[in-house]
Amino acid sequence: MTVVDLENVTFAYGEQPAVKNVSLRVEEGDFLGLIGPNGSGKTTLLHLMLGLRSPDSGSIELFDEPVDDFNDGERIGYVSQQATNRGGSMPVTVREVVTMGRFAHAGHSRLTDEDHAAVDEALETVAITDLADRQVNQLSGGQRQRAYIARALASEADLLALDEPTVGVDAESRDAFYQLLESLNESGIAIILIEHDIGVVTDRASRIACINTELYHHGDTESFVESDALTEAYGATGQVIHHHH
Ligand code: ADP
Numbered sequence: 351m352t353v354v355d356l357e358n359v360t361f362a363y364g365e366q367p368a369v370k371n372v373s374l375r376v377e378e379g380d381f382l383g384l385i386g387p388n389g390s391g392k393t394t395l396l397h398l399m400l401g402l403r404s405p406d407s408g409s410i411e412l413f414d415e416p417v418d419d420f421n422d423g424e425r426i427g428y429v430s431q432q433a434t435n436r437g438g439s440m441p442v443t444v445r446e447v448v449t450m451g452r453f454a455h456a457g458h459s460r461l462t463d464e465d466h467a468a469v470d471e472a473l474e475t476v477a478i479t480d481l482a483d484r485q486v487n488q489l490s491g492g493q494r495q496r497a498y499i500a501r502a503l504a505s506e507a508d509l510l511a512l513d514e515p516t517v518g519v520d521a522e523s524r525d526a527f528y529q530l531l532e533s534l535n536e537s538g539i540a541i542i543l544i545e546h547d548i549g550v551v552t553d554r555a556s557r558i559a560c561i562n563t564e565l566y567h568h569g570d571t572e573s574f575v576e577s578d579a580l581t582e583a584y585g586a587t588g589q590v591i592h593h594h595h
Pocket of ligand 1: 363364368386387388389390391392393511569
C-alpha cells in the first residue's frame, strides 16, 4: 500500500507556483520529515497531499486512490497549525473530541463498549487520561496536539500529518511528544511531519523531503544528511537553518 503518491504536482495561489513539479511517495510505515525555509511551500504541499487543495497540474493518490475519489477521511489524522494555536470556540471536552474520532471509525451513531474502550485506550496512549474531562480550548498547545492525535488513534488512522506541532511547546514536552510520534510510527502509523528544527527531523524521521517550491531532496535521512540539499534549498533565502541537536 502506498499512502501518498504525488507525480509532477504544481500549484500556484496566484502567478508564482508555491509548489512546482513535485513528485514524491509516502509508503506504509514511513516517517517523513518535510522541511524547507519559511514560505517554501511545506503547508501547501501537505494540503495537496491530503486532498485539501487541488493541484493545477500533476496527479495525487491517497491510499492508492485518486485523491478526488478518496473519502475515507478517518484514515487520516491531520493536526494543522491552527489546531495548536487555538482550541476553537466550542466548549468540547477532550473525551468528546476523541469520541468523535471513534464515531468516524465506527460509522454509526451508537457506540459500543468496545468503542468506548478504544477511546480510553487512545487517551491512555497519548497520556492525557487525566485531561479527559477538560475543555480542549483550555489546554496548552502541546496537550491539544495530544488530544487531536488521540482522536486519530480512536479512528484507527493509518496516517498522521502534523504541521509544526511543537511551536510554543517547551523543550521537555517536545521531546516527550516526539518520542510519542516515534512509538506511534513503530506501531505502524505513517507520519508526515513539518518541523522547522532540522535536528529533530534528522533524529526522528526515516525519510526527508526538503523543498523550496521545488523538491531538493526526497529519500532516506542518511542520504539527506550527506547531501547538500539543505544548504541548496535555503540558498538565496538568507534564512537561518535551525539545528538545535
Ligand atoms: P511554508 O509552509 O513552507 O511556510 P506555505 O505553503 O505556507 O509555506 O506558503 C508557500 C507560499 O505560498 C508562500 O509564498 C506563501 O506566502 C504563499 N501562500 C500560502 N498560503 C497562501 C494563500 N492562502 N493565499 C496566497 N498565498 C499563499
